[in-house]
Structures are given as C-alpha cells and as structure tokens.
Amino acid sequence: MDELDNYYNFCIEIATEMWPEYKNPRDYCHVLYNEQDERFKEMLKTRSVLLDDNDYNKNGGLLGLGFFNGVTDDEKLACYCIVDDITSNLTYLDFEKRFEQYNKEHAIFNNVPNLWDEIRKSEGGKLDLELIKLSSLERINKSEVVTYENKYFKFDYALNPNIVDWSETNFDSNSIYVRLDPHEYHEEQPVQRFFESILQPANPDWWKELNIRHRGHEGSAYLLDDCDPRENLEQYWEKHIKRVVRLEIKANRGPDGLLSMLLEEITSIDNNGLMINRVIHMDTDAPYGTRFNETTLKHLDIAVYVYKDHNAQKRMNTNINKGIRSDDADYKCHLLRIDNIPFKSVFGISYLFLKSKTLLFEWLKDQFDNLNDID
Numbered sequence: 001m002d003e004l005d006n007y008y009n010f011c012i013e014i015a016t017e018m019w020p021e022y023k024n025p026r027d028y029c030h031v032l033y034n035e036q037d038e039r040f041k042e043m044l045k046t047r048s049v050l051l052d053d054n055d056y057n058k059n060g061g062l063l064g065l066g067f068f069n070g071v072t073d074d075e076k077l078a079c080y081c082i083v084d085d086i087t088s089n090l091t092y093l094d095f096e097k098r099f100e101q102y103n104k105e106h107a108i109f110n111n112v113p114n115l116w117d118e119i120r121k122s123e124g125g126k127l128d129l130e131l132i133k134l135s136s137l138e139r140i141n142k143s144e145v146v147t148y149e150n151k152y153f154k155f156d157y158a159l160n161p162n163i164v165d166w167s168e169t170n171f172d173s174n175s176i177y178v179r180l181d182p183h184e185y186h187e188e189q190p191v192q193r194f195f196e197s198i199l200q201p202a203n204p205d206w207w208k209e210l211n212i213r214h215r216g217h218e219g220s221a222y223l224l225d226d227c228d229p230r231e232n233l234e235q236y237w238e239k240h241i242k243r244v245v246r247l248e249i250k251a252n253r254g255p256d257g258l259l260s261m262l263l264e265e266i267t268s269i270d271n272n273g274l275m276i277n278r279v280i281h282m283d284t285d286a287p288y289g290t291r292f293n294e295t296t297l298k299h300l301d302i303a304v305y306v307y308k309d310h311n312a313q314k315r316m317n318t319n320i321n322k323g324i325r326s327d328d329a330d331y332k333c334h335l336l337r338i339d340n341i342p343f344k345s346v347f348g349i350s351y352l353f354l355k356s357k358t359l360l361f362e363w364l365k366d367q368f369d370n371l372n373d374i375d
Contacts, residue, residue: 007046010039011082015089019097020183025087026080030067033079040082044071047078047085055081088272092331095274095306098156098181099333101129106182112151120177120337130334131177134164143192152186155179158304159335163352167338170348175339220366221319222247222359238356243268247359250320258298259284261346263363264305264320265354275312278354279303279332282346295343302336302353305329 018028032040051074059080068079102109102119109116118136120128137146137153142165144155155161156179167176184190223246229236238244245268251261263280270276282300307315308330315328338345347364354360 003042003046007043008085010043011085011089012093014039015086015093018086018090019093022090022094025090026067026083029079029083029086033068043082044075044078047081048075051077051081059084084271091272091274092308095331097183099304099306099331100182102127102182103129107185108153108180108182111185112149115148115153118148128177128337130179131337132180133174134168134176134178135173137178139164140189141192145190145192146180147189152189153180154184154186154190156181156333156335158333160352163302163336163349166348166352167336170345171338171341175341177337179333179335220249220363221321222362222366224356224359232358235358238358242355243270244356244359245316247354247356247363248319248321249363253288257285257287259286262320263350263354265356265359266316267355269312269316273309273312275307275315277305277307277315277329279305280346280350280353282343284343286343293342293344297341297343297345299337299339300341300346300349301334301338302349303332303334306331 014028014032018025029040033044055077059077062080063073063076068076071079100106102116104110104113104116115132115136118133120131120133122128137148139146139161140152142161144159144161146153146155155164159179164176164178224235224239224244226239227235245266248264248266249261251259253259260281260283265278267276280300280302282297284295284297286295306329311328311330338349350360351357
C-alpha cells in the first residue's frame with residue numbers, strides 16, 4: 001500500500017513540476033529516466049508489477065519509438081504507463097489551477113494590482129471571483145489576448161474569442177464579463193492561438209419569429225444517435241470526433257417567480273477519466289404570460305463543468321432532471337456572463353458555444369413552435 005501511495009504522490013509531484021510551462025510528459029519523463037531520478041526508478045518498480053492486458057493494448061505499439069532504452073520490454077511499457085498516469089494528473093492540475101477563484105496572489109493581480117478593481121461585483125457588492133469586466137480590457141486583433149495597463153493577459157483556454165466578438169457586436173460591452181486565466185501574465189505580447197472558426201448568427205433578431213412553448217417544470221434530453229458519415233457527416237463528426245453524447249435542458253420557475261433554464265452538453269469520458277461538459281445558464285423575472293420576444297434575461301452565462309472518475313460515470317448515468325447538482329462537478333468555472341439581454345440571445349450564444357448543432361436544432365424544433373406564452 002505504501003508503494004502505491006508513493007507512486008501516486010510522485011505522479012502529483014512530477015505533474016506539479018511540469019505544470020507552469022505545461023511540458024510534454026513523455027519528454028519530461030524521458031529526461032527523468034536518463035538522469036536516473038530516484039522517484040522515477042521507484043515508480044518504475046511499482047508500475048512494472050501492475051501491468052495488465054489494457055496496458056499492452058494501449059501502449060504496446062509505442063515500444064519501438066526509441067524512448068526508455070536499456071530495459072526489458074515490460075519495463076519500457078511501464079515507463080509509457082507512467083507517462084499516461086502523470087499526464088492524467090497534469091490534466092487534473094491544469095483544470096484545478098485555471099479554475100481557481102481569483103485571489104491577489106495570482107500572477108495577473110500580483111503583477112497588475114489595479115486589475116483587481118475590474119472584477120465583477122454582484123448587485124449586493126460582493127466580488128464574483130471568476131469574471132472581469134470586458135470593457136476594462138483592450139483586445140488584440142479580436143484574439144484571446146488582451147491588454148491592461150500595457151501588460152498582456154489571455155482569456156481562459158475554453159473561451160473561444162469568436163463568442164466574445166459576437167457578444168460585443170450585439171450587446172453593451174459594459175454588461176459583458178469574461179474569464180481571464182489567472183496565471184497567464186505577460187510583459188510582452190504573447191503569440192495568439194488558432195481557434196476553430198465559428199459561423200456566427202448575424203444578430204439576435206434572427207430568432208424574432210420564435211416563441212417559447214409552456215413546459216412548466218419539465219426537463220428534456222436529446223441523444224446524439226450514431227449514423228453513417230456518408231449520410232450525415234456533421235452528426236457523425238459531432239459524435240465521434242467532438243464526442244458529444246446528449247444535450248440536457250432543465251427549466252423551472254421558483255417560488256420567487258424567477259424563471260431559470262440550464263443547458264448542459266454531455267460528452268463522453270476521455271482517456272484521463274474526465275467528462276468535460278459545456279453549460280449555459282440563464283434566468284429572468286419576467287412574469288407568466290410575457291411574450292417571448294419581449295422578455296429580458298437578468299443574465300446569461302456560459303461555463304465548463306468537469307467531472308472526474310466516479311463523478312464522471314455518475315454524470316453519464318443520470319441527468320440534471322434527476323438530482324444532479326452543479327457542485328457534483330470536480331472542477332467548474334464560468335467563462336462569460338452577459339447581463340440584461342433579450343431572451344432571444346440564448347439561441348445565438350447556444351449556437352456559438354455548444355459543440356452539437358444537431359442536438360441544438362432538435363431542441364429548438366421541439367421546444368419552440370410559434371406559441372405566445374413563456375412560463
């Protein structure tokens with residue numbers, strides 16, 4: 001038991017060493033192996049006796065790559081398994097670090113203290129330690145890079161700047177808040193990343209003929225079926241490449257009259273035991289009977305919820321209408337928030353943020369049918 005504890009503690013320790021520069025796990029482990037790092041040698045002894053058929057099936061094809069030479073094939077296979085285990089811990093650590101609540105010790109605030117004053121405040125004056133006012137930042141080339149007081153920062157990795165573009169075009173920038181990575185501070189302008197291109201709706205009025213059907217407290221789920229890529233390439237791509245499983249929607253009106261709606265796009269569990277879901281939440285205090293196209297949302301936000309291991313399997317086997325709460329996610333963070341916007345904006349944001357257009361349009365077809373009331 002002590003050997004296993006030491007093994008996993010070393011995984012965490014080595015991942016922590018790698019995280020600030022997010023070094024390549026295989027290359028880093030190869031250096032440790034060549035330097036006869038004591039931790040790595042102990043890990044190799046432990047992992048070698050734990051090999052099973054899954055390890056051979058997954059990593060057996062890597063034995064001829066030229067890494068970790070001078071040992072038996074089983075020991076070399078164990079080295080690649082160690083790389084996998086450290087990679088998983090590095091992935092967990094990255095979500096943990098990126099999604100931390102803002103604090104003044106984070107690089108972006110430690111180096112530029114005045115940025116702290118731009119954190120979103122609730123109506124009661126409480127700091128929202130996840131989001132920063134977009135209008136206080138100057139964007140560079142409409143990318144994820146922004147500047148403040150001549151220093152540079154980046155949106156969180158999960159926030160596609162195209163979504164911010166569309167929001168800025170259609171809404172008052174003073175009502176938009178974004179997530180900056182708390183560790184991405186740069187003295188010089190950093191290299192911009194390439195993002196997936198998004199076909200953007202022209203403006204929210206594209207949806208002006210739609211009216212929401214009365215659903216009460218009902219929830220719904222839409223499953224992405226498998227298909228032949230020759231018949232529907234987009235749906236096949238969404239299921240097998242983007243790994244979307246289903247879209248779940250829950251809407252209810254509370255005793256205070258506040259109507260809330262939550263959309264969560266469920267993805268398959270990845271090789272690190274993680275389920276990484278995209279979430280949209282909105283609410284309005286518009287009274288019963290208000291016409292859909294006259295309704296204003298108090299706010300709309302988008303977020304990422306990450307479920308790990310047991311929680312990932314639990315999330316796969318149930319849905320938000322069966323008792324799953326947001327605090328069941330191991331890591332979660334809001335990426336963008338917009339206050340006081342038309343209800344019809346839900347569909348533009350959903351189109352830009354969610355991976356599956358197939359399921360989104362199934363929901364729209366089912367949920368909206370030229371009816372006049374909203375509940």
